[in-house]
Amino acid sequence: MENNRREFIKKSASLAVVLSAGGITAGCSSQVKNRENKKAKKEYVKDAGIKFAFAMGAESLKAAFASQLAVNYAVSGVSRVPDVKSWEPQTMIATKKAFEKKGLKWIVVEGPPGDALGVKTKLGLDGRDEEISNFITFMKNLKQYGDVDIICYNWMPVIGWSRTNKKRLGRGNALVMDFDNEIAKQNPLTEYGEVSKETLWKNLEYFVKAVMPEAEKIGMRLSMHPDDPQVDVIQGISRIMNSVENFDRLLAVYPNRCNGVTMCQGNFSLMGVDIPTVVRRWGKDVINFVHFRNVQDLSGVVPSTRFTETFHDEGQIDMYEAMKAYYDIGFDGPMRPDHVPTMASEAEAGQSGGYTALGNLFAIGYMRGLAEAIAKSGNNA
Amino acid sequence: MKENRRNFIKKSASIAAVVSATGLNACSGSGKNLAESKEEKKVTWPVTEGQNTPKLCTGVGGDDEKQLKFVKQMGIDYVLTGGPRIPWKLEDLLSIMDKYKASGLTVINMMIGDHPNCIYGREGRDEEIAKIKESIVAAGKAGLPVIEYNWYIDRLIEGYYAKEGRGGSGVTAYDYSPVKDLPPDPQIGTYTAEQVWDNITYFLKAVIPVAEQAGVRFALHPNDPPAAISHGSPQIMATYEGWKRLLDIVKSPANGMTYDPGVCKEMGLDPVEVLRYMGSRDQINHAHYRNVITQIPHDKYEEVFFDIGEINMFEVMKEFFNVGYKKGIFPEHQRFFTRDAEFPGYVGGRGYPGGGGSTGLAYNVAYARAMMQAAQSV
Numbered sequence: 001m002e003n004n005r006r007e008f009i010k011k012s013a014s015l016a017v018v019l020s021a022g023g024i025t026a027g028c029s030s031q032v033k034n035r036e037n038k039k040a041k042k043e044y045v046k047d048a049g050i051k052f053a054f055a056m057g058a059e060s061l062k063a064a065f066a067s068q069l070a071v072n073y074a075v076s077g078v079s080r081v082p083d084v085k086s087w088e089p090q091t092m093i094a095t096k097k098a099f100e101k102k103g104l105k106w107i108v109v110e111g112p113p114g115d116a117l118g119v120k121t122k123l124g125l126d127g128r129d130e131e132i133s134n135f136i137t138f139m140k141n142l143k144q145y146g147d148v149d150i151i152c153y154n155w156m157p158v159i160g161w162s163r164t165n166k167k168r169l170g171r172g173n174a175l176v177m178d179f180d181n182e183i184a185k186q187n188p189l190t191e192y193g194e195v196s197k198e199t200l201w202k203n204l205e206y207f208v209k210a211v212m213p214e215a216e217k218i219g220m221r222l223s224m225h226p227d228d229p230q231v232d233v234i235q236g237i238s239r240i241m242n243s244v245e246n247f248d249r250l251l252a253v254y255p256n257r258c259n260g261v262t263m264c265q266g267n268f269s270l271m272g273v274d275i276p277t278v279v280r281r282w283g284k285d286v287i288n289f290v291h292f293r294n295v296q297d298l299s300g301v302v303p304s305t306r307f308t309e310t311f312h313d314e315g316q317i318d319m320y321e322a323m324k325a326y327y328d329i330g331f332d333g334p335m336r337p338d339h340v341p342t343m344a345s346e347a348e349a350g351q352s353g354g355y356t357a358l359g360n361l362f363a364i365g366y367m368r369g370l371a372e373a374i375a376k377s378g379n380n381a
Numbered sequence: 382m383k384e385n386r387r388n389f390i391k392k393s394a395s396i397a398a399v400v401s402a403t404g405l406n407a408c409s410g411s412g413k414n415l416a417e418s419k420e421e422k423k424v425t426w427p428v429t430e431g432q433n434t435p436k437l438c439t440g441v442g443g444d445d446e447k448q449l450k451f452v453k454q455m456g457i458d459y460v461l462t463g464g465p466r467i468p469w470k471l472e473d474l475l476s477i478m479d480k481y482k483a484s485g486l487t488v489i490n491m492m493i494g495d496h497p498n499c500i501y502g503r504e505g506r507d508e509e510i511a512k513i514k515e516s517i518v519a520a521g522k523a524g525l526p527v528i529e530y531n532w533y534i535d536r537l538i539e540g541y542y543a544k545e546g547r548g549g550s551g552v553t554a555y556d557y558s559p560v561k562d563l564p565p566d567p568q569i570g571t572y573t574a575e576q577v578w579d580n581i582t583y584f585l586k587a588v589i590p591v592a593e594q595a596g597v598r599f600a601l602h603p604n605d606p607p608a609a610i611s612h613g614s615p616q617i618m619a620t621y622e623g624w625k626r627l628l629d630i631v632k633s634p635a636n637g638m639t640y641d642p643g644v645c646k647e648m649g650l651d652p653v654e655v656l657r658y659m660g661s662r663d664q665i666n667h668a669h670y671r672n673v674i675t676q677i678p679h680d681k682y683e684e685v686f687f688d689i690g691e692i693n694m695f696e697v698m699k700e701f702f703n704v705g706y707k708k709g710i711f712p713e714h715q716r717f718f719t720r721d722a723e724f725p726g727y728v729g730g731r732g733y734p735g736g737g738g739s740t741g742l743a744y745n746v747a748y749a750r751a752m753m754q755a756a757q758s759v
Contacts, residue, residue, distance in 0.1 A: 046688070065720050067548030069744070070688065103548075172453030172485075294427075313456055313750045314427040320758040344451040344739065357720065358743060362455065365744040368688050369751025373695040377759070 046070075048327045048371035050290075053107055053336045054360060058098035061357045067103050069364050074099050075108040075152075075336055078142075086113035087138035092146035107334045108223075108289055110152040112138060117207075122157035123192060124203040132210050139211065139220045150334065152262050152289055154225040155204055155241050158190050161228045167352050171311055174341035174359070175352050178298075178308035179229045189236035197238040204240070208253045215258040223260045223289045224250060226267035230303050242303065244273055257285050264291040266309065266338065269317045272302025276318060279325035287331065291338035292367055294319060309339050309354070312366045323370040337363030428754040430458070435668070435701050437749055438489050438709035439742065441481070449484035451739065455746045457486075459709055461529070461667075464491035467509070469516035474523040489709045490527040490600065490667050491520070500532060501569065502580040510584065514591045521595025527666050527708065528592070529600045529639060532581055535569055535612040536604070543717075543735030544683065551717030551735030555606050555647075557680035565613035574615045578626070581617070585630050592635040600666035601627065602639040607648045607679050619679065621650055628664045637666035642697045643714065644669075649678030652692050653700050660704025668701070670694070670712045670749055684714050684736065687748050698752040699759070712749040715741025 053073035056062040066072070079098060084090045099106045116138040120131045142148050154160070164183040170176035215222055230242040240246055251259060261282060265275050279287060294315030299306040312319060326335070340359030342352050430436050438459035439452055452460065460481055465473050478488045493516060498506035520528060540560045546552040565571045585599075592599055604611075607619035617623045624638060640659055642652035659665045672690025675682040687694055701710065714736055721738035732738060 061720070065548065065718060065740075068546075068550040068716075068718055068720075070547060070686075171456065172450045174454040310427075311454075311456060313747070313754060316426055318424075318426045318758075319751075320428075320755050341454070343454050343743070344447070348447065358740065361718075361740060362743045362747040365747030366751045369694075369748035370755055372688060373698075373752055373755035376693055376695050 042375070044375050046372075047368060048323070048375040049330075049332045050326060050371060051107060051332070051334045052364060052367060053334045055110060055336055055338075055355060058095075058102055058104070062360060063099075063102045063104060065357065065361070069361060071364060072103070072105055073107040073334055074104045075110045075334065076106065077109060077111045078113060078146075085115075085134075087116050087134050087141055089141050089145040092141050092144075092148075096146050096148075106146060106148055108150040108152055109142060109146075109148055110225075110289075112151055112153055117153055119157050119192075121207055122155060122200070122203055123195065124199065124206070128203075128206075132207060136211055136214045139215055140218055143218050143220050149219055150221050150223055150260075150288055152223040152225050154227065155200060156227050156237075156239065157195070157200075158192055158237055159234050162234065163229075166354075168308060170308070170341050171314065173347070174311070174343050175347050176309045176341045177339065177354055179306065181229070181231055181299075181305040184229075184231070184234060187235050192237065194236045195238055197240050200238055200240045204250065205253055208250070208259065212254040212256065212259050216256050219258075221258050221260050221288045223262045225262040225291075226264050226271070228264065228267050229307075230267050230271050231305065242267075243271055244268075244278060251286060257288075260288040261286050262289045262291060263287045264293075264338065265317055265322060266291065266293050266295040269295055270297055270302075270304040270307050272304075276321040276325040279322065279331075280329060283329050284331045284333070287329075288333050290326065290331070290333070290335040292319075292322070292335050293338040293340070293363075309341070311341055311359075312337070312363050319366075320370060320374075323367070324374050327371070327374050335367070337367065424754075424757050428757050430753075433705075433707060434757065435706050435708065435710045435753070436489065437746060437753065438711050439746065440711065440713070441486075446484065449481070449486060453485055455743055456750055457746060459489040460486045461490035461492070461709065461711065462488060464493050464516070464528070467493065467495050467516050468512035469493075469519045471519040471522050474519055474525060478523060478525070488525060490529050491525055492529045492531075494530070496530075496584075499584045500534065500577075500580060501572070502576060502583070506580075506583075510587045513588055517588060517591045517595050517597050520597045525597065527598050527600055529602060529667055531602050532577075532618055533604060533611070534572055534577065534614040534616070535566055537563070537606050537608045537611040539563060540606050540608065541734050546685065546716060546735070549719050550686075550741075553684040553714065553716075553733040553735040555682055555684075557606070557608055557677075561608070561610065563612050569612070571613040572615075574617055577615070577617045581627070582630050585636055589631045589633060589636045593633060598635045598637055598666040600637050600639045602667075603641055603644045605641065605644045605647070607644055609679060619648070621648065621655065624655075624659070628659065628662060632662075634663040634666075637664040639667040639669060640665040641669040641671070642692050642694075643671040643673050643684065646673045646675055646690070646692050647679065647682045649675065653696050656697060656700045657704060660700070660706050665704075665706055666708060668706065668708065668710045669714075670697070670710050671714045671745075684733070686716055687712075687745060694748075695752055695755065698749075698756045702756050710749065710753075712742075712745035715745050717741060718744075 051073045052071050053075050054062045054071055055075045078086055078091045079095045081090050081094050096106050116135040120128045163177040164180045166177045167175045168178050227239040227242045269275055294310050294312050294317050295307050296310050296315045297304040297307045337360050339354035340363050342356045343358040346356045346358055436459045437457050438461055439457050441460045442462045481488055496509040499509050540555045542554055544552040544554045604616040604618040645652040645655045672687045672692050673682050673684050674691055717736050717738050718740035720740045
């Protein structure tokens with residue numbers, strides 16, 4: 001079965017386009033049909049049982065109006081306490097308390113601190129084992145003192161998330177972000193020179209084998225975010241978390257709920273993957289966190305080498321089928337709108353960057369409408 | 382790009398076999414196989430409005446360019462606005478419509494007014510009717526499809542008050558009991574229901590034939606708040622029987638109403654059934670889209686966030702498509718958000734107590750768009 005999948009993926013760049021074009025689904029066993037018929041009679045739960053969240057600090061604008069939007073969950077890094085290490089209990093306690101004061105539940109750490117998971121681990125440099133030991137302590141204290149059981153991380157050392165234009169004019173002159181590899185290719189190598197995929201795999205496997213058993217023991221779920229952008233190499237540093245095949249390989253290194261995936265729709269779609277299909281394929285034991293956003297490829301190839309971010313209701317991903325897929329697999333974890341266009345008043349006030357408030361509100365309105373339509377299908381007014 | 386994808390899908394029957402043979406297939410709730418899905422899949426993304434779908438719209442008026450850009454950012458291409466003083470002149474209508482066109486917006490509906498003598502059945506109503514006929518002809522020439530109007534003796538807006546909603550947002554609440562005995566305005570007096578019916582019949586029999594001729598449709602908004610008696614006079618458009626009677630005065634698509642599920646629920650009606658009744662007669666010429674919680678039909682209710690009201694908003698949206706409704710849907714009566722205090726000057730239209738503001742409007746529009754794309758996808 002596995003071999004068939006890998007060959008299929010290698011041969012089918014064009015098929016990926018087919019899959020991504022129309023949310024095409026395939027035939028179903030009767031067993032699954034029965035399960036899904038039972039699901040269709042589920043009692044209605046707000047937001048289809050999914051925990052809508054914002055990436056926000058406790059002091060941000062979004063925190064102030066999240067409760068008006070019935071968004072009760074926060075995704076963030078840890079807030080630093082002076083003279084306290086990022087992995088020590090005080091850090092977790094302080095972060096959790098700050099959110100509680102705003103009536104919010106801290107639910108995901110997105111972006112563990114650099115001294116717990118950084119270049120040393122990802123590139124296998126001196127001091128790696130100490131860093132990994134910090135990470136293990138971080139996990140334990142986060143679970144125990146922060147009451148957070150999901151850590152969203154990535155394997156993009158040195159150059160992380162990147163765009164070539166952060167202020168493109170989108171619909172109605174809202175500001176959106178785009179990426180063009182032709183432009184990015186011109187950037188120089190970093191101090192680390194060329195880093196091969198083999199190196200990254202070796203270091204990732206080392207990390208996984210060291211931390212996953214500990215995560216499993218304490219009920220912590222790690223959540224690997226795909227490379228953004230999902231190109232092959234950026235400024236000499238290779239990228240490996242940029243295909244379903246590679247994610248399958250990661251999952252196989254330690255097959256357990258603690259070894260999971262952030263379903264960042266934008267990145268996976270730009271790899272040429274059909275989102276509803278891959279959501280159903282992996283299910284909720286693999287997918288523990290969702291970035292629900294839309295994108296539009298501009299390059300005509302997969303994986304995309306040029307793309308733009310869009311409003312949630314425009315773009316190439318079938319957002320309805322995607323939300324339906326999360327509902328059907330029984331996903332009840334955190335989901336956040338991820339990158340949004342900068343709208344109106346905020347653009348005029350000089351804001352940008354994909355995390356502004358009005359765009360986030362628009363995204364939540366949209367997600368809520370979709371979730372409700374799906375969860376209420378067939379019930380009477 | 383879309384065309385390439387469609388051609389590719391049509392050609393690739395063999396792909397279906399490949400997909401089902403490997404582990405990359407998946408199960409849809411409907412159990413369709415890949416080949417069937419290709420033909421039956423109704424939409425490719427992004428899902429857009431078209432000639433045969435309803436169109437999201439919002440109210441504008443006196444807005445500057447940046448506000449109009451905000452409308453476009455929300456993904457809205459159609460607007461409604463107040464018309465000029467009657468009689469409307471073709472060049473004035475064109476100038477208004479061109480102004481919005483320059484911002485990529487099409488005017489879908491203008492409100493007409495200045496006809497109190499028609500409403501009260503007073504001397505001077507024939508002159509008003511003549512001006513309105515002239516306005517209709519101009520609207521037809523300008524390509525304006527819908528003229529909206531109201532028929533209130535004296536609207537009971539005094540019944541509205543603000544309440545606090547979740548997180549400090551605003552709720553627009555209505556209670557009849559403190560305002561039910563408000564006296565009539567001495568300048569207006571009181572009317573019986575039959576007097577009001579006579580006046581509206583006289584009006585419609587005069588203007589609807591002109592509208593039919595001009596290719597323009599009328600949309601009468603129901604009485605809202607739907608109080609039985611307002612300032613001493615009954616409200617003929619505050620009962621379902623009243624609406625049905627109105628639509629029968631002239632049985633023509635040009636004689637239509639604004640459908641509002643919120644008002645339906647305020648009156649204890651089934652919004653989907655009403656939509657079906659009016660829509661199947663092709664007498665819905667404009668629509669609002671909002672949600673409420675009703676404590677006492679006609680007398681006590683709250684206008685709330687769409688996601689916590691009593692109406693199943695998805696069933697309503699699907700019914701728009703079921704009846705083949707192709708005109709505007711306005712997700713109005715937004716909740717007030719405290720954020721608007723920080724970004725003044727972006728007001729999304731008149732606000733009722735506990736409502737108004739661009740933040741709430743953006744939320745409503747996004748929710749309505751999702752409902753529409755979902756209805757187009759099932």
